[in-house]
Amino acid sequence: MxxxxxxxxxxxxxxxxxxxxxxxxxxxxxxxxxxxxxxxxxxxxxxxxxxxxxxxxxxxxxxxxxxxxxxxxxxxxxxxxxxxxxxxxxxxxxxxxxxxxxxxxxxxxIGPDVLADTRARLAAYGALFGKAGRAAELDADLDARLARLAEAGKDKGSGLVVLTNGPKMSAYGKGSRFGWIFDAAGLTEAAPGLKVDTHGAAISHEFIAEANPDWLFVIDRGAAVGDSGASAQATLDTPLVAGTRAWTSGQVVYLDPTPLYIAGGGYTAMTRAIDQLTEALSR
Incomplete structure (x- = not known):
């Protein structure tokens, strides 16, 4: 074409x-x-x-x-x-x-307001490449997916977004590259006030236990880039994390890491993440 x-x-x-x-x-x-x-x-x-x-x-x-x-x-x-x-x-x-x-x-x-920038870039590309109609269709589809996610996240409590990199862990709150998850799903932050940084706030297993989220959303950076270090599951599988509400309720969600970490802000990456979140929160 x-x-x-x-x-x-x-x-x-x-x-x-x-x-x-x-x-x-x-x-x-x-x-x-x-x-x-x-x-x-x-x-x-x-x-x-x-x-x-x-x-x-x-x-x-x-x-x-x-x-x-x-x-x-x-x-x-x-x-x-x-x-x-x-x-x-x-x-x-x-x-x-x-x-x-x-x-x-x-x-x-893509800046910290990931959803807004996703849509702004889509509109800009539509205008630039003579695809404005198609861009509007994709934007409407994104809107519908976000509405389903907001409905699924109603009254579902608190969440914590954690990125693992082998044995290392960092957490992301509102205003960060993964903070859109809280806004889109309507979840409260189990650990409010986290430092807004590209690499997140360095955390420990004790931190996760103290935050005690209802939902734990996990992004495995190593898996995203093809590293062979410890998996997110192995890193989190400790008595401290196992005692959280998220773990005991079966509400630890391992998000598909490659689209979210590598292509975050791209249309397909975002729709895949939104759909995965909606499915998890609807269970």
Whole structure:
């Protein structure tokens, strides 16, 4: 499917503000969340990172020329692909200046207000690539899924979101990259006031026991990136965690880690996470 040529400069809402884009006929994308949403819209790319991690983008990875990695783009390959626009995001934005030697670059990073940015980026891509109708359909679908999640989460008590990385653990509260879970599901925070940080607040098993959440949502970073360290299940399987309300009630939810950790803010990543949360809270 060919990407339409812009007939005039298009103002695009980016993470850095409104930017004029004169052409998006040939776009290379160095951000998995952006590739996720563009794939849902049916936009083809002239370049992408070699590894996209998430299973539902396997065809995109196989069919799109390799432009290096998220952290180390291949500038020679990008120049050969001759894009007239390059999109970067959270893990690749540090390479923005280097990439600008090849073609104009826009930053479409996802900020802490993940749901709002998911929808804003979707609308921006729809306008930029002549897919506004499809973007509106996807936004309405997202709205319906969020309504089902809000209904499932009514009166379900408190939650704690924990990311494991081998034996290490961190927790995320409102205002953080995973804080949208509380807002969307209507759950209270079992541990309010956590430091808002990309890497979360470092915690221990004792911390989880003291927070004693009704629901424990777990994201296994090691599994997300293919590391071979201790699994989230092994890390959490201790007497302290086993004594929590979440554990004794069977309300420990291991969220699909790769879409959420790698592609968070992408349309499909978000719908998968929302549906998993809805299913868990509906049981």
């Amino acid at each position: 060919a990407t339409p040529q812009l007939l005039h400069a298009e103002p695009v809402q980016t993470a850095a503000g409104v930017t004029e884009v004169s052409s998006a006929a040939r776009v290379a994308v160095m951000d998995v969340a952006a590739i996720d949403s563009l794939s849902a819209l049916g936009v083809t790319l002239v370049g992408a990172p070699a590894k996209l991690y998430v299973d539902y983008l396997a065809d995109v990875a196989a069919e799109t020329p390799d432009m290096g990695t998220l952290f180390e783009p291949d500038l020679e390959a990008l120049a050969a692909a001759d894009p007239d626009l390059i999109i970067v995001g959270g893990r690749s934005v540090a390479q923005k200046d280097a990439l600008a030697q090849v073609a104009p670059v826009i930053d479409m990073s």
